[in-house]
Amino acid sequence: MSVTLFVVDLPEFSALVNSVRDAGGCVLSRMDSGYWKIEAADELHFSRKDLGLGPALWNSALSGGFRGRIAAFDRSEIRLVRDEEHPS
Amino acid sequence: MDETAKTDAPLRFRGVHHTARPTWKLKETVEFYRDILGLPLAHVISARGWGPAEHPDFLHFFFDSGNGSMIAFFYYLGDEQPEHLVHRPAYDNDATHSAWRVHSREELLAWRERLEAHQVPILYQIEHEVIESLYFRDPNGYLIEITLPLRQLQALDVSDADLTIRAAVAEESRRLAAGEGKLQKIESVWRAKGEMLARGDAPGGREAEFA
Numbered sequence: 001m002s003v004t005l006f007v008v009d010l011p012e013f014s015a016l017v018n019s020v021r022d023a024g025g026c027v028l029s030r031m032d033s034g035y036w037k038i039e040a041a042d043e044l045h046f047s048r049k050d051l052g053l054g055p056a057l058w059n060s061a062l063s064g065g066f067r068g069r070i071a072a073f074d075r076s077e078i079r080l081v082r083d084e085e086h087p088s
Numbered sequence: 089m090d091e092t093a094k095t096d097a098p099l100r101f102r103g104v105h106h107t108a109r110p111t112w113k114l115k116e117t118v119e120f121y122r123d124i125l126g127l128p129l130a131h132v133i134s135a136r137g138w139g140p141a142e143h144p145d146f147l148h149f150f151f152d153s154g155n156g157s158m159i160a161f162f163y164y165l166g167d168e169q170p171e172h173l174v175h176r177p178a179y180d181n182d183a184t185h186s187a188w189r190v191h192s193r194e195e196l197l198a199w200r201e202r203l204e205a206h207q208v209p210i211l212y213q214i215e216h217e218v219i220e221s222l223y224f225r226d227p228n229g230y231l232i233e234i235t236l237p238l239r240q241l242q243a244l245d246v247s248d249a250d251l252t253i254r255a256a257v258a259e260e261s262r263r264l265a266a267g268e269g270k271l272q273k274i275e276s277v278w279r280a281k282g283e284m285l286a287r288g289d290a291p292g293g294r295e296a297e298f299a
Contacts, residue, residue: 006285008248011239012217033290034244056216064248065255065281 003068003082005044007036015051016061020044035064044068044080104157106150107186109230111161112169114147116227121159124206127151130158153188175229187221187233196222196236218245251290255281 007016009030017036020026026040038044048058061078062070072079111117121127131150137143145165150158175181190196200210200222211223211231221235259280260271271277284290 062278065278067282
């Protein structure tokens, strides 16, 4: 059981992928379907300030799809966690 | 070719000929589109009412909006604006709008300068996923967007669009069948899409490990 975020490999979403590329605690892989897959055991965390995203892109940052649960999604922070109720 | 094959043959639109909306402000609308935006008045139809018995006489006037397209208005003579056609500045009313293309950021900023010079309030200037847009209103309250494409759409945009819509339709169908009603939160669509991707339910859905 883990938390997974898919990010479509298009330029406007590259900040999400780049932010985890060197981060510990998650595994990044590229799928043939054109999506990046970001996996973590318990939690994925993104800061809007670190990503440098404007409001439009920030609000569609998870639009590639995910497995897990949104624990926080406000103006400055996204926390995606393992879903205990609906385990993948 | 049988009839079915004929009707299933690929057909494409070739761009915009004209958009059309009603106005109850003749002079203000002409002055805004022709004099402030500077779009040439290209064509006018002036006619007696025809069709249904209650149809009033009208002016139907067209401004050149580039690439062979025109922005058109109907001005109905002796007609009072009905309450349900008063444009209210709300997200669902403003969803009805057209976005007019420019070719460069310089052009987009030049439009902003032009509008500000004429005291037309800029509502927003926003960078979306694939476009950057200016938003403002005409004298009727209608929302107008001027937009600069930031990149060409590619095959992945098309396959991602297909996957998102399939996920949304499937999730709404599931909810309706389960008595949960229509879609309420985008989170449920993102989860459905995530499950589809995890199952490999996308074009070329196999995974290659990133070295």
